[in-house]
Amino acid sequence: MGEEARPEAQCLKEGPLDSARGSAPGPAQWEAEDVRARAAELGPWFHNLDLRGVRTAPDHFLFDFPAVKWASFRDHVPADLSGRTVLDIGCNGGFYSLEMKRRGAARVLAVDHDPHYLAQARFAAEVEGLEIEFRQLSVYDVGALGERFDVVLFLGVLYHLRHPLLALDLIHEHACADLLVFQTMQRGSEDIVAVEPDYDFFAPAPFDAPGFPKLHFIEHSYAHDPTNWWAPNRAASAAMLRSAGFEPFANPEAEIFLCRRVAKAESGAVYPARSEGKEGQGSAPSPGSGDPQRAGGPLIP
């Protein structure tokens, strides 16, 4: 499933796609000059990897990214992942997948819906000689994997999604067995006001508190990127995670949450109805659910 109306998330400008290795050298043969040439072909990069001394995004606007981000939470991720399985959703150039494999994960599956980034991550894994599996996949399709992973990385993706809660629900329902490592761009206050079980309809003041969970909607574009749809504040990130069945137990910096998957009080993921035989299986929409034909045509033509 792709996002409607706006282009797919890109992080940086789109670059040429070349997932074929062609006659490129094998893993043992990578020399710095071959790495430099191939990395340039696969650019532009969002991840500033260090591949045999070659930096893939040395002029990144967030500096040495994502190494600087990783430094803020690396000590909260188990140092020994022996025997563990890891799913990296929105892997981009593969920085975090490489780190998980370096920590001994038995299996790392890196997915991204953008083949341009997958080609970069594949190349990085080959140069580093690390065995990582790759698959072009949208987070909305994690159910198709038919497998739960001990660790799920969901970093830097939520705000690119038109349906962020659906993505969290799907990860809970299908993909995560235990640990979710989550990061999102955030805007607004970093305060967190304790959430009440209910609110008085005639006393709306709590909504004005900076630390009330708030999800800022971006109608057009943010930071020149039309794939940025939402910017939660810190309280909203925590609340959405809890609502989706992920209990945060560490928040080493405002944007980073480490969560345990827990049983979920709310209902599960809501799947969009699809017409049978055309776009896959699914139940037919019920009257009044927004299907103009079943509902007797549009009320306002």
Ligand SMILES: C[S@@+](CC[C@H](N)C(=O)[O-])C[C@H]1O[C@@H](n2cnc3c(N)ncnc32)[C@H](O)[C@@H]1O
């Ligand atoms: C800001 S980058 C974050 C990359 C990396 N996870 C990190 O934290 O550095 C967002 C990545 O998510 C991917 N992405 C966006 N929407 C996605 C979707 N629906 N399914 C899978 N990947 C998606 C983009 O292609 C991009 O590689």
